[in-house]
Amino acid sequence: MPRRIDTYLKDLIPEEKFAFYETVRGFSDAEIAPHLLQWERDHRLVPDECIRAMGELGLFGLPIAEEYGGQGGDHTDLLLMGLALGYHSQSVAITPGAALSLGAKPLQLCGTEAQKRAHLPALARGERMFVFGLSEPGRGSDAANPEVTAVRRGSNWVIQGEKCWSTNARWASHVIVHALTNPTGANGKRSTCFIVPMDQKGVFYQEMQGKKVWEQSSTGSIMFDGVEVPDDTILGAENDGFKVMVTTLNGGRLFIASLALASLAFALDKTRVYAEERIQFDNKPIGRFQRVQDVIVDMDIALERGLSWLMHCCRLYESNALSREQAAKVKVDCSRSASELLGLAMEVCGGVACFDEFGLIRHHNDLFVTRVGEGSNFALKDLIVRPLRGK
Numbered sequence: 196m197p198r199r200i201d202t203y204l205k206d207l208i209p210e211e212k213f214a215f216y217e218t219v220r221g222f223s224d225a226e227i228a229p230h231l232l233q234w235e236r237d238h239r240l241v242p243d244e245c246i247r248a249m250g251e252l253g254l255f256g257l258p259i260a261e262e263y264g265g266q267g268g269d270h271t272d273l274l275l276m277g278l279a280l281g282y283h284s285q286s287v288a289i290t291p292g293a294a295l296s297l298g299a300k301p302l303q304l305c306g307t308e309a310q311k312r313a314h315l316p317a318l319a320r321g322e323r324m325f326v327f328g329l330s331e332p333g334r335g336s337d338a339a340n341p342e343v344t345a346v347r348r349g350s351n352w353v354i355q356g357e358k359c360w361s362t363n364a365r366w367a368s369h370v371i372v373h374a375l376t377n378p379t380g381a382n383g384k385r386s387t388c389f390i391v392p393m394d395q396k397g398v399f400y401q402e403m404q405g406k407k408v409w410e411q412s413s414t415g416s417i418m419f420d421g422v423e424v425p426d427d428t429i430l431g432a433e434n435d436g437f438k439v440m441v442t443t444l445n446g447g448r449l450f451i452a453s454l455a456l457a458s459l460a461f462a463l464d465k466t467r468v469y470a471e472e473r474i475q476f477d478n479k480p481i482g483r484f485q486r487v488q489d490v491i492v493d494m495d496i497a498l499e500r501g502l503s504w505l506m507h508c509c510r511l512y513e514s515n516a517l518s519r520e521q522a523a524k525v526k527v528d529c530s531r532s533a534s535e536l537l538g539l540a541m542e543v544c545g546g547v548a549c550f551d552e553f554g555l556i557r558h559h560n561d562l563f564v565t566r567v568g569e570g571s572n573f574a575l576k577d578l579i580v581r582p583l584r585g586k
């Protein structure tokens with residue numbers, strides 16, 4: 196049976212975009228799907244050769260302008276990559292996804308011309324990778340008030356503290372550190388972002404152990420022990436670090452929504468096929484039971500609704516018209532509905548759904564990240580409620 200997601204995408208995006216999606220889908224089917232189970236069972240991160248192959252396909256340069264060595268694509272291309280790669284594995288998809296939506300994006304949005312020329316070409320080729328250093332052990336949702344500090348010393352800054360949950364830390368060349376620089380400033384004007392090389396003296400990285408979601412994605416803790424950096428490593432303006440981070444997150448949240456829908460699309464196909472193949476009671480498929488059909492139909496509705504909404508938000512994002520509330524809403528809805536429906540899809544498939552080779556349990560676990568990552572859904576509702584209260 197053709198993938199249900201393809202039917203909807205054909206209606207939603209132009210032909211050339213669909214052709215690009217098909218290319219990445221083909222790569223995902225040939226280079227990821229056949230190996231995924233073994234990578235999982237061996238507890239391997241995305242292998243270097245897979246990262247290299249994604250680089251050769253141009254995925255690390257997708258929405259980077261051609262003048263900086265990228266493919267000159269847009270955010271729609273990034274989301275299509277998320278849908279195509281995420282169908283098999285969110286953790287593979289988030290590798291170029293975070294490298295672009297959280298790593299290169301703040302540089303594209305807030306970098307100086309010199310910073311862009313220095314980094315974007317190597318980022319586009321996949322030879323460098325930036326990670327997004329916002330979260331800390333003691334600061335998750337309360338990200339505006341970092342405990343990591345940067346203190347002026349002569350013409351330099353000295354950075355001290357720890358970032359954690361940093362996606363792609365294993366492959367990172369640089370980390371964008373969000374640090375407290377102005378403790379007595381107004382809310383949102385207390386911090387600054389710095390571009391810090393991972394091989395700088397005083398920077399230490401450790402892979403976080405024991406994570407049972409996004410298992411092939413690198414998630415690191417990064418320590419800064421008296422790390423000295425000059426003024427020209429500041430990204431954006433001094434004390435405007437939170438603005439840099441928040442501006443970046445709008446696009447990142449759309450990418451997270453694409454991963455949630457990719458998991459939902461996989462689960463829908465898996466479940467509807469299984470429901471027709473699982474024969475019991477009078478030699479008939481379980482797909483004839485109305486409650487089973489109910490789950491499948493609800494997944495189909497959620498997928499079509501989510502894709503239409505996501506593409507609408509993406510068009511607004513590309514014309515600089517997407518509000519923080521809109522980005523938050525689509526991320527909350529896609530991640531929540533996909534998570535809830537995944538649980539029901541597993542129930543439809545019964546015991547077989549418990550096994551890694553069936554694939555649903557992987558998506559079920561990974562969907563948890565889409566609910567807490569890039570702003571936990573509960574915390575994002577603080578944003579969404581503002582216009583409802585006339586604020």
Ligand SMILES: Cc1cc2nc3c(=O)[nH]c(=O)nc-3n(C[C@H](O)[C@H](O)[C@H](O)COP(=O)(O)OP(=O)(O)OC[C@H]3O[C@@H](n4cnc5c(N)ncnc54)[C@H](O)[C@@H]3O)c2cc1C
Binds near residue numbers: 297337362
């Ligand atoms: C796999 C993975 C990868 C990640 N990658 C990155 C990365 O690359 N870079 C990065 O900087 N961060 C990253 N994160 C961190 C992620 O953004 C945080 O986990 C998220 O912001 C929530 O922070 P927390 O986990 O500390 O939860 P907390 O802030 O401790 O919140 C816990 C819970 O409290 C509730 N809560 C908190 N605040 C509110 C509120 N205002 N209103 C209502 N309820 C609330 C919510 O239920 C929330 O889930 C990653 C996380 C994961 C799991």
